Amino acid sequence: MSDFPTFFLRFLPDLLHGAGxxxxxTAEGLVAGFILGLLTALARTYGDKFWRGLAVGYIExxxxxxxxxxxxxIYYGLPGLGITLSRxxxxxxxxxxxxxxxxxxxxxxxxxxxxxxxxxxxxxIGLSRWKTVWHVxxxxxxxxxxxxWSNEPVSLLKxxxxxxxxxxxxxxxRAKSIAAKTYDPIASYLAVAxxxxxxxxxxxxxxxxxxxxxxxxxxxxxxxxx
Amino acid sequence: xxxxxxEARNLTKVYGQNTIFKNINLKVKEGEAIVIIxxxxxxxxxxxxxxxxxxxxxxxxxxxxxxxxxxxxxxxDKVRQHIGMVFQNFLLFNHLxxxxxxxxxxxxxxxxxxxxxxxxxxEELRRVGxxxxxxxxxxxxxxxxxxxxxxxxxxxxxxxxxxxxEPTSALDPELIGxxxxxxxxxxxxxxxxxxxxxxxxxxxxxxxxxxxxxxGSIVExxxxxxxxxxxxxxxxxxxxxxITELYGKKEKDKGGAA
Ligand SMILES: Nc1ncnc2c1ncn2[C@@H]1O[C@H](COP(=O)(O)OP(=O)(O)O)[C@@H](O)[C@H]1O
Ligand SMILES: [Mg+2]
Numbered sequence: 295m296s297d298f299p300t301f302f303l304r305f306l307p308d309l310l311h312g313a314g315x316x317x318x319x320t321a322e323g324l325v326a327g328f329i330l331g332l333l334t335a336l337a338r339t340y341g342d343k344f345w346r347g348l349a350v351g352y353i354e355x356x357x358x359x360x361x362x363x364x365x366x367x368i369y370y371g372l373p374g375l376g377i378t379l380s381r382x383x384x385x386x387x388x389x390x391x392x393x394x395x396x397x398x399x400x401x402x403x404x405x406x407x408x409x410x411x412x413x414x415x416x417x418x419i420g421l422s423r424w425k426t427v428w429h430v431x432x433x434x435x436x437x438x439x440x441x442x443w444s445n446e447p448v449s450l451l452k453x454x455x456x457x458x459x460x461x462x463x464x465x466x467x468r469a470k471s472i473a474a475k476t477y478d479p480i481a482s483y484l485a486v487a488x489x490x491x492x493x494x495x496x497x498x499x500x501x502x503x504x505x506x507x508x509x510x511x512x513x514x515x516x517x518x519x520x
Numbered sequence: 521x522x523x524x525x526x527e528a529r530n531l532t533k534v535y536g537q538n539t540i541f542k543n544i545n546l547k548v549k550e551g552e553a554i555v556i557i558x559x560x561x562x563x564x565x566x567x568x569x570x571x572x573x574x575x576x577x578x579x580x581x582x583x584x585x586x587x588x589x590x591x592x593x594x595x596x597d598k599v600r601q602h603i604g605m606v607f608q609n610f611l612l613f614n615h616l617x618x619x620x621x622x623x624x625x626x627x628x629x630x631x632x633x634x635x636x637x638x639x640x641x642x643e644e645l646r647r648v649g650x651x652x653x654x655x656x657x658x659x660x661x662x663x664x665x666x667x668x669x670x671x672x673x674x675x676x677x678x679x680x681x682x683x684x685x686e687p688t689s690a691l692d693p694e695l696i697g698x699x700x701x702x703x704x705x706x707x708x709x710x711x712x713x714x715x716x717x718x719x720x721x722x723x724x725x726x727x728x729x730x731x732x733x734x735x736g737s738i739v740e741x742x743x744x745x746x747x748x749x750x751x752x753x754x755x756x757x758x759x760x761x762x763i764t765e766l767y768g769k770k771e772k773d774k775g776g777a778a
Contacts, residue, residue, distance in 0.1 A: 414574055415611035419625035419677055420601030429628055433615045512659025513614045 301481045302488070305472050312468035313489050319385055319464060320451045326390030327450070331397025338398065339405045340427060349398065356395035362456050364388045369460045385457040393450050400446065404439035405431060437508045444501040448494050465489060522550040525585060525712050526571060526603070526681045532579030533566055540566050541736035543580070548681060551710035555723040558733035559759065564716045565608075567733070568683045571714070572603040585680065601629055604674030604682040608689050610666040612658040618645060618669045619654040622676045630677070644672040648702050664695030668702055675706075682706065684715040720764055724748060732756045 338349035356364065369384035379387065408431050416426030458467035465486060473482035524547050531544040541563040548554055556564050569575040571582055573589065573596045582590045589599045612621050622644050626637035645651050648668040658666050667687055674682060684703065688696040700722050707713060707726045717723065723730055724744045731741040732753075740747065740756045751757040 411607070411609065411611045412613065415607065415613065417574060417597075418572065418600055418605040418607075419673065420597050420629040421625070422597045425628060429624060430613050430615075434613075437615070510615050510659065511657045512661075513657060 298481055298484070301476075301478065302485050305468075305482075305485060308472065309465065309468055309485060309489055312463065312465035313493065315463060316451070316454050316465040317493065319382075319389060319454050319457065319462070320447070322386050323389030323393050323450055323454070324447055326386065327393025327397050327446070330390060330394030331399075331401055334394060334398035335401035335405055336427065338402055340423070353395045353398050356392050357399070361388065361392050361453055362459065364392055365456060365460060381457075381460050381462050384460060385454075385462050389450065389454065389457070392453070393446060396449075397443065397446055400443040401435065401439050403442065404435040407438055408435050434510075437510065440501070440505045440508065444498075444505070447497055447501065451493060451497065452490065522552070523585075524548070524583070525550050526714070527583040528567070528571065528580065529583065530580035531567070531570060531577050531582065533563065533570055533575070534578045539736060541733075544738060546731065546738070548712055548714050550712055552728045553707040553711075553713045553715065553726050554729050554731060555727035556714065556716045556731045556733055557718065557720075557723060557759070557763070558739075562733050563736045564733055565685050568605070568685050568714065568716060571683060572600050572605055574600075574605075597629075601625065601677045602680045604677060604679035606667070606670050606674055606682065606684045606687050608686040610658070610663070610670045610690070612666055612670055612673070614658050617655050617657055618650060618661065618665075618672075621658070621669055622672045625673065625677050641672075641676055644676045645669070647675065648672045649698075662695060663691045664698045667691065667699045671699075671702055671706075681712040681714065684713065684717065686716050686718070688717065688719060718763060720748075720760075732759065734759070 334349045334352060337345040338353070341349065365384065365388040368379065368388050369381065372379060372384075412430050412434070413423075413426055416430045417423070421429065454464060455466040457464060458470060461467065469482045469486035472485075473479040476482065526548040528544050528546040531546075532542045533540040544567060546554075546567075556567070558564055566575060570577045573582070577590060580590075581588050584599060584602060588594070589596075612618075613624065616624065619638070619641050622641035623637045626632040626640055627634060630637075632640070642651065642654065645654055648671055650665060650668055650672070653661060653665060653669075656665075658669070661669065671682075671687075687703070688699050691699065696719070700719060703713070703715070703722070704726055715722075715727075727744050729741060730744055730747045732739045732747065732755075734755055740751065740753045747756060748760065751760065
């Protein structure tokens with residue numbers, strides 16, 4: 295352990311390369327999950343029976359089963375149905391679908407918190423239902439969602455570690471191969487832990503900045519949600 | 521004979537097992553200010569919300585300028601821009617400045633060019649005395665100011681008629697006057713108005729006609745003088761007596777505000 299700094303520096307370039315891939319698949323999953331989650335939350339809150347049912351089904355299935363099971367079903371299961379996807383695409387799909395289910399719940403919570411009143415006020419001046427959602431409800435709901443939603447990027451970043459099991463060469467996969475090569479699992483996984491920590495720390499900074507820069511003057515969401 | 525702008529014919533509303541009101545008939549003529557009074561829970565808010573189709577009536581018709589807007593397939597969104605509505609709890613769009621609150625209907629519903637919309641919105645803010653608050657968010661305005669912005673927001677659409685649902689009930693007593701002042705001015709300018717309120721002073725001064733509603737039906741209607749000084753119905757008399765007592769006392773306590 296005494297020469298951990300040397301070890302760390304020696305493998306840093308390789309680990310950073312893996313971290314880059316980790317960040318990339320996190321970002322992809324987050325964006326895909328956001329779009330999917332937003333559509334799902336809207337469907338569940340404002341859709342008719344059919345869309346509500348579809349949204350609930352999707353959310354329940356993907357929050358009710360382990361990410362790893364979803365990943366394996368996509369990567370090893372789908373070929374059985376004649377659909378073979380690359381490792382990267384499988385990882386992207388699993389992370390996006392999984393994250394979308396969680397993000398849908400965060401976003402739905404804030405859509406509901408905005409309340410009926412804003413919808414009524416929008417309709418009263420002649421905005422259609424969907425225009426009111428777009429111009430009135432969403433701008434408020436998205437800001438309101440940030441504090442709770444901020445868990446998701448961090449959680450997703452850490453979840454990406456499972457995709458090394460289908461050999462996507464991300465951070466965790468690098469650590470595993472370094473551990474095998476050097477016979478020093480402690481140092482390898484410790485180095486990886488430090489890099490994950492650093493990434494989470496930076497991510498938190500970005501999220502806090504976002505939260506502070508989207509405040510509506512004079513409007514504290516806790517206090518009044520007319 | 522002034523034209524009828526808004527009319528309810530045999531209007532009925534049911535929530536589940538509860539009949540909120542039944543066979544309501546009400547005509548609002550051009551330039552007229554009608555005040556609806558009545559105990560709470562009587563269906564006044566529901567009636568107003570039916571009038572601009574925010575809530576579906578279960579029976580009867582609503583006519584705007586003689587056209588049946590409750591007919592199947594009628595474009596609701598189009599109707600609502602012609603019927604302004606002001607709510608008890610203001611319901612300004614919290615993420616928009618006063619100016620943007622007033623403008624949004626112009627740009628997004630009427631598709632007015634931005635420059636023109638700004639001009640028109642500023643004009644409406646001036647009308648309610650809030651030109652200097654144009655760039656304030658609702659959270660930075662007092663209740664009275666918020667309600668005046670809400671009135672400007674509705675006026676900006678150039679509605680045929682304005683509906684007010686207890687516009688001063690959520691306000692601190694010292695802020696009621698500024699909102700009633702704006703409404704009085706509107707009435708003087710012959711804006712067609714249907715107002716639910718407990719402000720008897722306003723009703724007496726401004727209303728052309730007062731409608732007393734109780735338990736889902738119109739008990740009595742007439743000029744302020746008729747209703748206040750010669751009510752035909754005992755229930756009207758009783759209600760007016762109670763409300764004058766209650767609000768008169770409150771006004772005295774607050775040093776005669778409003
Ligand atoms: N969305 C609703 N669902 C069920 N009942 C309602 C709803 N809105 C109002 N009511 C009922 O209708 C009655 C009349 O309410 P409201 O129109 O608000 O009366 P008012 O404005 O005269 O106080 C009340 O008994 C109320 O509980
Ligand atoms: Mg009411």
